[in-house]
Amino acid sequence: MIKGQMSLGDLVAFNGFLWMLNGPMRMSGWLINDAQRFIASSFKIRDMLKAESKIPLHAEKLPHTIEGYVEFQNVSFHFEDDPTTDILKNISFQVKPGQTLAILGETGSGKSTLVNLICRFYDPTSGQVKIDGVDAKKWQARELRQHIATVMQDIFLFSDTIEGNIAFGAPDASMEDIRRMARIADADHFIETMPESYDTIVGERGVGLSGGQKQRISLARALLKQPSILILDDTTSAVDMETEVKIQEELKKVTHQMTTFIIAHRISSVKDADEILILSHGEIIERGNHEELLEKQGYYYEIYHKQLGTEVDHNG
Ligand SMILES: Nc1ncnc2c1ncn2[C@@H]1O[C@H](COP(=O)(O)OP(=O)(O)OP(=O)(O)O)[C@@H](O)[C@H]1O
Ligand SMILES: [Mg+2]
Structure with a gap:
């Protein structure tokens, strides 16, 4: 048109x-x-x-196995983003293979940061962390961590079966060993009552678990790895006191070959340790074993009496 x-x-x-x-x-x-x-x-x-880890990896290979001798020599630490605040100040201690070191202290005192230096999540700002007498910086963090099992404060479970979650660090483990570790961690019983027992899917896309149940599964995972160094960061905080005592008793049977670090709030979890450190604002303010610390009548003595309740206050 x-x-x-x-x-x-x-x-x-x-x-x-x-x-x-x-x-x-x-x-x-x-x-x-x-x-x-x-x-x-x-x-x-x-x-x-x-991406490369910020912590430099060194070429030196770790010996096939480590004994688990851990020593801190005047270790201080601050985070990069806040160089004026020392989170740990001049920390020194020695733990022999098979011994247990317990760490107590108020929230934010630096307990988690201290144990994170052992597996080289961070390196000290000054001083040395020595493992089996060698500066930990000499070893590859990845290799070092094969000998260390940590139950972190913030527990992470994979979207996988319970069995898969426990066997995460030890893929060749037998079902028998998995169950044995679950029993020590007092997890076997509740796992058996789950819809598909050890095959139940947990984690983000699976059955929800309570904080205490997650703690016990990750404890079983750590034990199954049979590490030379075992780090328990607030691992039994979410279980009731009776269960905690039971777990501690069972743990003693298997941890005598491991150097064990226990961060806890209840005296019942730390009293049998070879040495107990009390941290406050990144400093060790008291140290000793249970009896020595009670004699000092300081911070430890106070918590002990608070936790025993009025009963002991009356009876002395
Ligand atoms: N990534 C980080 N960057 C900067 N500061 C941090 C970082 N992580 C922890 N801090 C600080 O370091 C201090 C010690 O923290 P840490 O987690 O070691 O304490 P904690 O004794 O384990 O406490 P809690 O009993 O609550 O677990 C705290 O003041 C915290 O705010
Ligand atoms: Mg912590």
């Missing part, structure tokens, strides 16, 4: 085709957008996979 070159039918068809193009055009917009996001994300993922 316009200049007589297009019929009405042509115009309608042309209009129709234009509309048909609309969908694919918009689609290609999305596709380009998605492709760009894919490219950007894959670069980020590649960078993350390639």
